[in-house]
Amino acid sequence: MIDRxxxxxxxxxxxxxxxxxxxxxxxxxxxxxxxIYRRKLGDLEITAILDxxxxxxxxxxxxxxxxxxxQLVAGAGLDESLPTSVNAFVVNSKDRTYLIDSGSGAxxxxxxxxxxxxxxxxxxxxxPAQIDTIILTHAHPDHHEGLLTAEKTARFPNAELVIHExxxxxxxxxxxxxxxxxxxxxxxxxxxxxxxxxxxxxRKVKAGEVAPGLMLEHAPGHxxxxxxxxxxxxxxxxxxxxxxxxxxxxxxxxxxxxxVFDADAxxxxxxxxxxxxxxxxxxxxxxxxHIPFPGFGRVSKDGNGYRFATADWSYTx
Amino acid sequence: MIDRxxxxxxxxxxxxxxxxxxxxxxxxxxxxxxxIYRRKLGDLEITAILDxxxxxxxxxxxxxxxxxxxQLVAGAGLDESLPTSVNAFVVNSKDRTYLIDSGSGAxxxxxxxxxxxxxxxxxxxxxPAQIDTIILTHAHPDHHEGLLTAEKTARFPNAELVIHExxxxxxxxxxxxxxxxxxxxxxxxxxxxxxxxxxxxxRKVKAGEVAPGLMLEHAPGHxxxxxxxxxxxxxxxxxxxxxxxxxxxxxxxxxxxxxVFDADAxxxxxxxxxxxxxxxxxxxxxxxxHIPFPGFGRVSKDGNGYRFATADWSYTx
Numbered sequence: 001m002i003d004r005x006x007x008x009x010x011x012x013x014x015x016x017x018x019x020x021x022x023x024x025x026x027x028x029x030x031x032x033x034x035x036i037y038r039r040k041l042g043d044l045e046i047t048a049i050l051d052x053x054x055x056x057x058x059x060x061x062x063x064x065x066x067x068x069x070x071q072l073v074a075g076a077g078l079d080e081s082l083p084t085s086v087n088a089f090v091v092n093s094k095d096r097t098y099l100i101d102s103g104s105g106a107x108x109x110x111x112x113x114x115x116x117x118x119x120x121x122x123x124x125x126x127x128p129a130q131i132d133t134i135i136l137t138h139a140h141p142d143h144h145e146g147l148l149t150a151e152k153t154a155r156f157p158n159a160e161l162v163i164h165e166x167x168x169x170x171x172x173x174x175x176x177x178x179x180x181x182x183x184x185x186x187x188x189x190x191x192x193x194x195x196x197x198x199x200x201x202x203r204k205v206k207a208g209e210v211a212p213g214l215m216l217e218h219a220p221g222h223x224x225x226x227x228x229x230x231x232x233x234x235x236x237x238x239x240x241x242x243x244x245x246x247x248x249x250x251x252x253x254x255x256x257x258x259x260v261f262d263a264d265a266x267x268x269x270x271x272x273x274x275x276x277x278x279x280x281x282x283x284x285x286x287x288x289x290h291i292p293f294p295g296f297g298r299v300s301k302d303g304n305g306y307r308f309a310t311a312d313w314s315y316t317x
Numbered sequence: 318m319i320d321r322x323x324x325x326x327x328x329x330x331x332x333x334x335x336x337x338x339x340x341x342x343x344x345x346x347x348x349x350x351x352x353i354y355r356r357k358l359g360d361l362e363i364t365a366i367l368d369x370x371x372x373x374x375x376x377x378x379x380x381x382x383x384x385x386x387x388q389l390v391a392g393a394g395l396d397e398s399l400p401t402s403v404n405a406f407v408v409n410s411k412d413r414t415y416l417i418d419s420g421s422g423a424x425x426x427x428x429x430x431x432x433x434x435x436x437x438x439x440x441x442x443x444x445p446a447q448i449d450t451i452i453l454t455h456a457h458p459d460h461h462e463g464l465l466t467a468e469k470t471a472r473f474p475n476a477e478l479v480i481h482e483x484x485x486x487x488x489x490x491x492x493x494x495x496x497x498x499x500x501x502x503x504x505x506x507x508x509x510x511x512x513x514x515x516x517x518x519x520r521k522v523k524a525g526e527v528a529p530g531l532m533l534e535h536a537p538g539h540x541x542x543x544x545x546x547x548x549x550x551x552x553x554x555x556x557x558x559x560x561x562x563x564x565x566x567x568x569x570x571x572x573x574x575x576x577v578f579d580a581d582a583x584x585x586x587x588x589x590x591x592x593x594x595x596x597x598x599x600x601x602x603x604x605x606x607h608i609p610f611p612g613f614g615r616v617s618k619d620g621n622g623y624r625f626a627t628a629d630w631s632y633t634x
Contacts, residue, residue: 113633
């Protein structure tokens with residue numbers, strides 16, 4: 001039974017209760033935002049372009065002491081599958097637009113966690129036809145398959161292709177191919193296929209300034225002609241280390257930790273140490289093809305190894 | 318004079334030279350990508366929304382030893398202006414859409430480095446009318462001015478507003494206001510003005526589950542009713558620490574380092590230590606209003622302090 005006192009109490013409670021509107025229900029997005037991120041380097045605008053990720057797995061890395069990798073993975077709380085970014089970079093100098101590596105391409109069959117470089121490039125407002133120059137750090141599928149369309153034609157119709165002469169020669173050497181183990185032969189086919197549409201506009205280079213402010217340096221080991229890029233504009237410098245680093249936690253802690261696809265593990269480790277030393281000594285902005293996206297940071301010495309600190313978000317350009 | 322031999326050599330050189338197309342010249346973008354970033358937490362979709370940044374400056378932080386802050390800033394290579402993110406967060410549970418803090422608003426006059434939360438919310442595909450519930454960690458302008466339109470009406474027409482009862486009472490207490498120093502009085506006017514349009518749909522709460530999976534905890538000191546949120550879904554938990562931390566490098570190294578706008582520095586430091594302890598002990602995903610955008614990471618114990626490790630990019634949701 002509701003008497004007057006109860007009625008008034010109920011009315012008061014109603015008046016005090018918040019007005020709860022019907023839920024508006026914004027739908028779940030279900031996907032991450034586009035993998036693009038910019039930063040300024042002097043007069044240059046750098047855009048990191050995410051192709052996706054590949055779970056390299058802790059077993060892809062090895063040290064002289066077999067327990068080391070597992071200890072570092074556990075100590076840093078890393079997922080044992082080691083999901084690893086695949087990054088490309090646009091460098092826009094106002095006069096020319098450069099692309100450093102091209103991702104794996106949507107058509108390469110490297111799995112649905114990759115192949116988004118072209119979509120992300122377009123999300124950044126850049127059409128493939130606007131790329132003037134592509135610089136390949138080396139000819140591995142996650143760096144060059146993005147050069148192709150589904151029809152195996154040139155995805156970048158107006159771009160010249162720049163590659164270290166040693167890298168180009170290695171993948172086109174029939175003698176080396178004939179002696180390569182069976183599991184390596186598809187890599188030769190992939191490199192030749194991706195580079196073929198660009199044959200008439202390929203510039204094979206040695207170390208040096210391949211474009212104004214873009215210094216290419218030979219950093220062999222991962223592949224024979226593997227190269228890094230040192231970009232300069234005004235007082236700022238950025239080092240793009242390509243595949244000198246495959247895991248920034250493991251290989252800064254111990255640069256001698258090898259990656260399974262390094263062609264010459266000892267030479268790769270020497271290049272890695274040289275690259276990290278250069279970055280720490282010269283206080284360079286640092287990134288690379290497999291640094292966790294968006295990938296920019298700084299390297300400092302830490303005992304016999306190094307430490308990588310991710311840069312804060314660039315609010316403005 | 319060109320003889321046949323020279324002509325053939327010149328022709329061969331021409332054939333070998335790369336075809337250099339006219340520069341396509343993609344225009345410089347001139348601005349960073351929208352400050353939005355998603356991650357999954359169990360069934361919840363969390364979206365970090367960047368309002369902008371504020372240069373807090375090293376002088377806003379103080380330690381018992383005056384040299385400490387400067388040493389930490391220099392040691393970490395931080396810019397002395399300490400550009401500091403202002404983050405809000407959307408939590409989408411499929412049934413309801415929550416907004417944790419609202420940024421400074423485009424109309425608040427806090428400078429052109431801030432005020433982008435609404436634009437970034439829309440860039441994330443979420444309309445203000447789709448927000449069902451707003452939870453304020455506390456009533457400071459960079460958290461609540463985004464509640465308003467330019468006409469000082471409610472920016473979020475369908476949202477209830479949740480705030481700790483102590484926080485609400487503090488800013489609406491005329492006795493406290495009358496005794497507040499002159500420079501503090503505008504903060505009362507700002508809080509009252511931003512909360513007024515929501516008065517009929519404000520839910521004042523104590524610590525507890527304010528929505529399914531969203532636990533509010535009282536973490537006073539920065540303000541009397543300052544609160545943090547612990548979100549749970551499935552086996553995953555995320556701690557959003559509001560203004561318990563204003564600089565993640567300084568205040569993890571030494572949680573006792575005070576921020577100039579902490580109402581009660583000692584109480585704020587005790588709350589900060591409790592929050593960091595909780596995050597480290599329970600291995601929670603960690604973020605907050607002033608953690609460098611996109612802001613997610615993990616906290617671990619490090620001597621008498623803590624260490625924050627930024628989480629890798631979430632490729633998928």
